[in-house]
Amino acid sequence: MLSRVRQAAKETPHKNLALLIIICNNNPMGNIANDLRSALAQDGKRWTGVRETVLSVLEKSALPISAKDIFKQVRSSGVNLASIYRTTEMLADRGIAMQVESRDGVRRYELSDRYRPHHHHVVCRDCGETRDVSGCGVKGLEERAARSTGFKILAHQLSLTGLCPRCS
Ligand SMILES: [Zn+2]
Ligand SMILES: [Zn+2]
Ligand SMILES: [Zn+2]
DSSP states (O other), X not given: OHHHHHHHHHHOTTTTHHHHHXXXXXXXXXXXXXXXXXXXXXXXXXXXXXXXXXXXXXXXXXXXXXXXXXXXXXXXGTOOHHHHHHHHHHHHHTTSEEEEOOSSSOOEEEEOTTTSOOEEEEEETTTOOEEEEESOOOHHHHHHHHHHHOOOOOOOOOEEEEOOTTTO
């Protein structure tokens, strides 16, 4: 299923974006869990409940989220903070989650572009609040950069700094 989604994304990056989001949201968890299981199998590490717990929080979160905030949501399940820290780092190492740039030193995570549509972030200069901004306006810049430098552009990162409604 995921490979079909990836294929569709390659063929028609923009036209089918809405469709892609719907497909992804229908049942992404099984695919992520499978990817993670096979990544862990290569290490000989065991699939444990804490990983599943962290993944399901990341999947439901509308905003990039820190290990501490994940902990607050799942405290009742008895998972400890240290293993949530380890798990978020491991998920980022595996390319399943990604660390979102921040200005307050807090590491916030979200599912990687493999599992959700590519997008960018706006970060509050004063309190560090981080929000998603859907879509991407960087294509033209990539093309100009490729033309003027001869580089083949592989990826980009962009975050906007500003003042959130509370701080402005
Ligand atoms: Zn703020
Ligand atoms: Zn995001
Ligand atoms: Zn972009």
